[in-house]
Amino acid sequence: MSLDIWMRENPLTYVWIGSYAVAMLVFVIEIAMVRHKRTLTLQQVRLIHQAEEE
Amino acid sequence: MAINWFKYSAPTTFYGLAGKLIPWFAIPAAILFAVGLYIGFAVAPMDAQQGEFYRIIFIHVPASMLSMFLYMVMAGYAALGLIFNTRLSSMMASAVAPTGALFAFISLWTGALWGKPMWGAWWVWDARMTSELILLFLYLGFIALHASIDDPRRADRASALLAIVGSVNVPIIYFSVKWWNTLHQGSTIKFSGTSMHIAMQQAMFTMLAACWLYAIAVTLARVRSIILERERHTKWIAELAEVRS
Amino acid sequence: MKKRSLFSLLMLVIRRDLLLALRCRTDVLTTLVFFVMVVSLFPLGVGPETDMLRKIAPGVLWVAALLSSMLSLGRLFSADYLDGTLEQMLLVPQSLSVLVLGKMVAHWMVSGLPLVLLTPVLGLQFDMSVEAIGVLILGLLLGTPVLSMLGAIGAALTLGLRGGGVLLSLLVLPLCIPVLIFGTGAVGAVTAGLNYSSNLSMMGALLVLALTFTPWVAAQALRISME
Numbered sequence: 417m418s419l420d421i422w423m424r425e426n427p428l429t430y431v432w433i434g435s436y437a438v439a440m441l442v443f444v445i446e447i448a449m450v451r452h453k454r455t456l457t458l459q460q461v462r463l464i465h466q467a468e469e470e
Numbered sequence: 471m472a473i474n475w476f477k478y479s480a481p482t483t484f485y486g487l488a489g490k491l492i493p494w495f496a497i498p499a500a501i502l503f504a505v506g507l508y509i510g511f512a513v514a515p516m517d518a519q520q521g522e523f524y525r526i527i528f529i530h531v532p533a534s535m536l537s538m539f540l541y542m543v544m545a546g547y548a549a550l551g552l553i554f555n556t557r558l559s560s561m562m563a564s565a566v567a568p569t570g571a572l573f574a575f576i577s578l579w580t581g582a583l584w585g586k587p588m589w590g591a592w593w594v595w596d597a598r599m600t601s602e603l604i605l606l607f608l609y610l611g612f613i614a615l616h617a618s619i620d621d622p623r624r625a626d627r628a629s630a631l632l633a634i635v636g637s638v639n640v641p642i643i644y645f646s647v648k649w650w651n652t653l654h655q656g657s658t659i660k661f662s663g664t665s666m667h668i669a670m671q672q673a674m675f676t677m678l679a680a681c682w683l684y685a686i687a688v689t690l691a692r693v694r695s696i697i698l699e700r701e702r703h704t705k706w707i708a709e710l711a712e713v714r715s
Numbered sequence: 716m717k718k719r720s721l722f723s724l725l726m727l728v729i730r731r732d733l734l735l736a737l738r739c740r741t742d743v744l745t746t747l748v749f750f751v752m753v754v755s756l757f758p759l760g761v762g763p764e765t766d767m768l769r770k771i772a773p774g775v776l777w778v779a780a781l782l783s784s785m786l787s788l789g790r791l792f793s794a795d796y797l798d799g800t801l802e803q804m805l806l807v808p809q810s811l812s813v814l815v816l817g818k819m820v821a822h823w824m825v826s827g828l829p830l831v832l833l834t835p836v837l838g839l840q841f842d843m844s845v846e847a848i849g850v851l852i853l854g855l856l857l858g859t860p861v862l863s864m865l866g867a868i869g870a871a872l873t874l875g876l877r878g879g880g881v882l883l884s885l886l887v888l889p890l891c892i893p894v895l896i897f898g899t900g901a902v903g904a905v906t907a908g909l910n911y912s913s914n915l916s917m918m919g920a921l922l923v924l925a926l927t928f929t930p931w932v933a934a935q936a937l938r939i940s941m942e
Contacts, residue, residue: 423586423587424587427521427522427523428511428525430583430587431522431523431526434526434583435530435580435583435584436507436529438576438579439529439533439579439580442575442576443684446688447691449568450688450692450695451691453692454695454698457695457698457702458698458713460702461698461699461707461708461713462713465707465708604889604892607889608889610885611885611886611889614882614885615872615873615886618873618877618878618882623942624939624940624942627939628872628936628940631868631872631932631935631936632872635890635932636889636890639890639893642893643890643893645893646892646893646896647892647896649896649900650896650900
């Protein structure tokens with residue numbers, strides 16, 4: 417399989433793209449999800465309290 | 471001056487504390503990641519048997535260790551919440567779960583990528599990898615159960631019980647999978663040589679510390695959203711700066 | 716109410732659940748048919764080569780047993796929950812754990828035990844040797860109760876939830892993996908001519924552990940779900 421050959425010739429690239437890039441991606445996605453949840457929750461809470469003020 | 475340990479055990483006070491603490495964990499985490507990667511790639515030498523491929527361990531091993539430790543942390547918080555009825559403990563358990571599950575995923579992914587050059591196959595049912603997979607299932611079960619129950623109190627307590635049962639089972643599962651693996655002469659992902667080069671050890675510890683700090687930072691951030699959501703009808707939330715703007 | 720010893724209470728619960736199960740024979744029988752069907756699917760899927768079938772037989776039978784018991788576990792508490800009996804059970808002065816244990820035993824008798832009785836026939840379908848079938852049956856006898864007991868915890872936790880049976884399976888299957896490993900390992904050992912007693916002793920140990928802890932844990936889970 418050509419992937420095997422490419423892998424043996426470019427071990428560092430394989431390690432970088434395959435593992436570290438994926439790990440970084442997971443971290444970035446996780447952080448994005450946490451921020452997104454916070455934005456949504458804040459919106460929700462604002463709506464609730466605006467409704468209560470009225 | 472007596473330290474009031476319980477001051478921050480209420481969601482109201484913890485919210486603010488968590489917010490202040492996040493940068494103290496996030497920034498060192500980023501720095502240590504950079505340092506760890508530098509040591510791991512630029513300083514540590516090539517391995518005799520595995521060439522450059524072994525460098526995957528600098529993310530694989532910390533991810534595995536963290537996924538296992540975080541499960542215990544999650545179960546610990548869950549148990550506290552179940553026994554002492556403290557809401558914040560249950561919120562912390564829910565906050566830890568996704569991070570732990572993602573670390574388990576990273577561990578499995580990087581383990582497979584390590585396995586391919588080592589054994590020629592992406593997945594070889596190695597005892598540790600199989601246990602890691604089961605751990606991921608346990609995490610997903612916790613998250614799924616919590617998400618399926620509408621009443622937050624019942625959700626907290628039910629998933630807490632599940633987490634405790636799971637944590638008791640983890641050693642049994644690990645032992646039985648290990649036994650199963652040796653019986654079937656499976657491969658074990660091992661490290662070449664008896665001792666690791668000092669730079670490899672340094673890289674490993676740095677990355678491990680970086681992952682821990684990252685996990686704490688993300689968990690604190692997540693628990694703030696959980697607190698906001700659970701306490702959304704309270705007055706103290708209404709008076710928060712970010713809500714009033 | 717007449718004062719009952721814990722043992723007679725246990726017998727009462729077992730008898731009641733068995734009676735109820737017998738009245739709804741279809742539920743019990745459909746689970747058994749499911750078991751047979753799943754087992755029959757594997758040769759259809761992988762081919763009729765007897766050597767291979769003999770090798771996969773213990774695994775197939777065990778996985779099928781796991782899946783069938785997951786299926787039938789949904790029923791464990793739901794009927795009583797829906798008609799209010801479960802609430803009454805929670806108020807009983809005697810130990811709830813005993814009641815739960817009774818339900819677990821009855822569940823096993825109705826779902827696990829019939830599987831064990833069907834195993835010789837299915838084992839022959841896979842051309843298993845007599846010794847292999849024998850060890851498989853012993854393993855299933857020791858292991859299916861554990862499946863019922865662990866499953867009861869899952870059933871108690873997921874009581875009345877939308878996700879239902881699938882969620883229950885998701886929660887319980889990882890916990891059942893050691894039983895699966897030792898059960899199939901025993902058969903593997905006897906086929907290879909090795910000693911299988913260590914596997915069976917491990918299963919015995921798991922059974923004792925389960926008997927000791929799961930009724931209480933499931934009772935706690937019930938209290939959590941019913942509040």
